[in-house]
């Protein structure tokens with residue numbers, strides 16, 4: 077049986093495996109950018125897909141390689157694909173010949189799972205295998221030298237933080253090499269969707285990355301709506317904007333609290349966290365959930381929200397938020413630590429796949445809300461802040477501007493609300509469909525690709541912004557010093573749950 | 578006076594005094610569904626099929642909720658045609674016995690049993706917590722971190738987080754315990770001095786739901802560690818966390834017994 081469906085919102089091009097490198101080069105020459113890669117099975121046949129965005133063009137490009145599970149690696153040409161290929165190897169059992177970093181990524185040393193959980197036979201029985209093994213230290217290329225010292229930090233680290241294991245090789249204060257081992261938290265989220273009712277799996281998307289619950293719900297719903305051709309009513313579109321901009325707002329306040337904490341600005345940190353708390357309390361009064369969960373559904377919203385007076389409710393937060401950002405921007409001791417810290421060049425940002433505020437701070441002017449509009453963003457006015465320097469300072473400036481834009485968007489969107497339905501009527505079609513959904517989260521590009529058959533999810537691919545930015549982050553650590561590490565990490569604003577999935 | 582000190586002083590105290598007085602900060606936060614069994618129509622199983630985590634079962638023809646599997650998604654409330662499943666603001670769900678999260682006809686008291694294992698009085702005054710993320714979605718961490726923000730200001734209750742398990746009295750675990758975190762979690766617990774306590778924090782850590790049954794492992798703490806407090810919620814909000822902590826320290830009473838929430 078052939079796959080009856082094709083992916084919406086994309087112009088698809090079938091590529092033979094032996095042509096892949098040449099075609100990828102051609103795409104790069106046309107200034108396209110790779111966004112993600114994933115594999116799927118058409119019955120027993122392997123399909124590998126590469127999603128690209130075009131310059132100044134809303135339509136995505138999809139390269140599709142069929143009928144082989146051994147492909148040439150594109151990682152040397154397109155470094156950001158390195159992790160996607162390693163993931164397809166670990167979880168799908170695919171081979172990528174000539175991969176420059178052929179180490180395990182998701183499945184740690186000491187662990188194994190057979191057959192692979194997203195492999196050829198997995199569709200018949202998704203839960204036939206379990207991840208098994210015991211802890212082993214990572215196999216690392218050794219850094220040798222007289223005074224080189226090694227520090228392993230984690231998986232359980234100080235403070236209330238997510239699990240990850242960080243390895244530093246350093247001399248004195250200078251970090252020679254840094255390697256984060258992630259994926260301790262890998263929960264197999266993509267496989268969890270398989271076989272579920274597509275209309276009712278929003279709750280899973282909401283739990284991929286808790287502080288991105290609303291954006292994950294939105295991208296997931298849009299993917300299913302895209303597959304099924306559902307038009308969401310305007311009121312729901314505006315309310316969706318309000319929901320995800322509230323999420324951006326509390327994330328950005330948290331970001332500044334965390335950043336101030338690393339520069340040892342105690343009141344600055346406390347203020348950021350207090351502002352975050354106030355936004356969450358406002359969110360729960362408006363929606364019943366501090367994390368904006370259980371609100372979205374395929375076709376719109378589960379229930380209407382009374383957000384007409386949001387601008388009024390936000391007044392205090394707008395004034396104090398502005399005063400807070402200004403105060404931070406006048407604090408020399410804070411700014412001194414950010415300037416010149418953790419520089420990411422435009423070239424590395426592009427090649428390695430940086431996204432969101434991190435990318436925009438290095439001069440990469442991209443924002444899905446503007447470039448590939450969704451929900452009601454095409455009806456709203458907002459700016460996309462960009463900086464050139466690529467240091468922690470630039471990253472925090474982009475976040476500050478983006479926080480202000482979020483506040484302005486909330487006021488604008490709530491002012492546009494008119495009464496109307498918040499749910500589209502639809503009947504899930506039979507047969508097979510595919511869809512793509514996306515959202516610009518507080519951390520950058522989030523994508524969901526779904527394949528549905530007779531209302532049930534067959535394959536869900538999630539590309540989270542932190543998966544992209546965790547790959548980029550170590551590049552800004554090599555050659556810097558230990559004192560700046562925490563500041564630099566905070567300036568990236570990463571999460572691990574979204575990356576590990 | 579330096580700018581930040583001045584603004585800090587000017588802003589005054591942001592901290593609530595809850596539970597002694599003041600707001601718990603959870604206005605509007607929806608909690609676990611309540612079941613009004615008198616309204617329930619026999620032979621209907623819509624709530625059961627609506628629940629994504631199989632938290633509801635039929636026992637002798639009547640629905641029984643296991644709150645240890647509830648992720649507060651409100652779907653049973655939406656789908657119940659009789660209004661028997663109702664939204665509530667019940668979120669202080671920390672309990673000492675896992676079985677107290679399921680409705681039971683015989684409301685037996687576990688308190689007697691509990692008294693035999695009293696918290697050492699030295700711990701009742703101050704408590705040091707080590708947190709371990711065993712595969713959470715990060716919302717539970719976000720709520721635990723919120724305890725340190727100026728509104729909840731956990732220090733006022735004599736409760737602190739500590740980086741080293743060697744100084745910790747309490748292990749707070751989030752996440753369903755993924756395969757790579759199993760040994761790491763046990764090693765952290767082993768490193769703690771006795772007496773030591775454990776709070777299963779969030780529905781994931783209580784039962785694994787909705788993450789249980791996958792290839793990466795994880796069905797919560799039940800078979801892994803001796804748990805002192807089970808706290809479902811997805812995530813449990815900061816006030817629910819404070820309630821669970823004070824419950825552990827015997828400074829607040831348990832709200833839920835046999836699946837019933839007491840006002």
Ligand code: SF4
Nearest residue numbers: 628647648650651653
């Ligand atoms: S609110 Fe709880 S019991 Fe009801 S459907 Fe959701 S998870 Fe199940």
Ligand code: SF4
Nearest residue numbers: 713714779780781811
């Ligand atoms: S209990 Fe809910 S909020 Fe907490 S980690 Fe699990 S899925 Fe996330």
